[in-house]
Amino acid sequence: METSTVDIWNAIGTWISGLGTIGAVITSLWLANNNNKIKLKIKVNSSILIDTFTKEKQEVCHIEIVNICTRNVKINAIGWEIKRGKIKQNFYQKTDGSLSSKLPLTLNEGEDISIALDFKHGDWLKLMAKHLKGYDIKDLKLIVVTNIENFKCNIDNSLIEALKQERKRLADMENN
Numbered sequence: 001m002e003t004s005t006v007d008i009w010n011a012i013g014t015w016i017s018g019l020g021t022i023g024a025v026i027t028s029l030w031l032a033n034n035n036n037k038i039k040l041k042i043k044v045n046s047s048i049l050i051d052t053f054t055k056e057k058q059e060v061c062h063i064e065i066v067n068i069c070t071r072n073v074k075i076n077a078i079g080w081e082i083k084r085g086k087i088k089q090n091f092y093q094k095t096d097g098s099l100s101s102k103l104p105l106t107l108n109e110g111e112d113i114s115i116a117l118d119f120k121h122g123d124w125l126k127l128m129a130k131h132l133k134g135y136d137i138k139d140l141k142l143i144v145v146t147n148i149e150n151f152k153c154n155i156d157n158s159l160i161e162a163l164k165q166e167r168k169r170l171a172d173m174e175n176n
Helices: 003-035 121-131 157-175
Strands: 040-051 056-067 073-084 087-092 106-107 114-117 139-146 149-152
Touching: 040 114, 040 139, 040 149, 056 073, 056 106, 056 121, 087 121, 106 114, 114 121, 121 157, 139 157
Parallel strands: none
Antiparallel strands: 040 056, 056 114, 073 087, 073 106, 073 139, 139 149
C-alpha cells in the first residue's frame, strides 16, 4: 500500500473511533438523566368490587398507580382536572373512607397502590356528576401529585359512561 492509502485508512479509523466515543458519552448521559425521572403507570376506570363475605357488589372508581422507575416515589394526593376553553376546574380527592390505603404513601420500585372510591358511599358518583355539569366528561383527567411532579392521566371509557349516566339521571330528576 502507498503511504497516502494508509493515511486515509488511519483518518477513517480515527473518525469512526471519535463517533463511537461521542455516541457512548451521549448514551451514558441520557441513561443517567433518564434514571432520575419519576415514571408512573396510572389507570382509572369503573369497576365492580365483589365482597365474598356479604355477597354484595359495589361499583367503584378504581385507580391503580404503579411505580415503574428505579427510585422511591411519594404519592401525596390525587385529584381531578377538567377544562372548558380557558376555564379549568380542579378537585382534590380525599381517600379517607375509600377502600384503599390512605395517602400520602411511598411506593418503592415496582410497588403499586389501588384506590377504590365507592360510587354510593358518600355519593361520590353523584357529587362528581354535579360538579362536571357543563363540561365534556371526556376532558376529565386524574392528577397524581408526587413529591417531585404532577402526573395527568385520561380516564377510561367505563368511568366516562358511568358519569354520563349519572348526570343524565340527575337531569331527569330535576325535570320531573
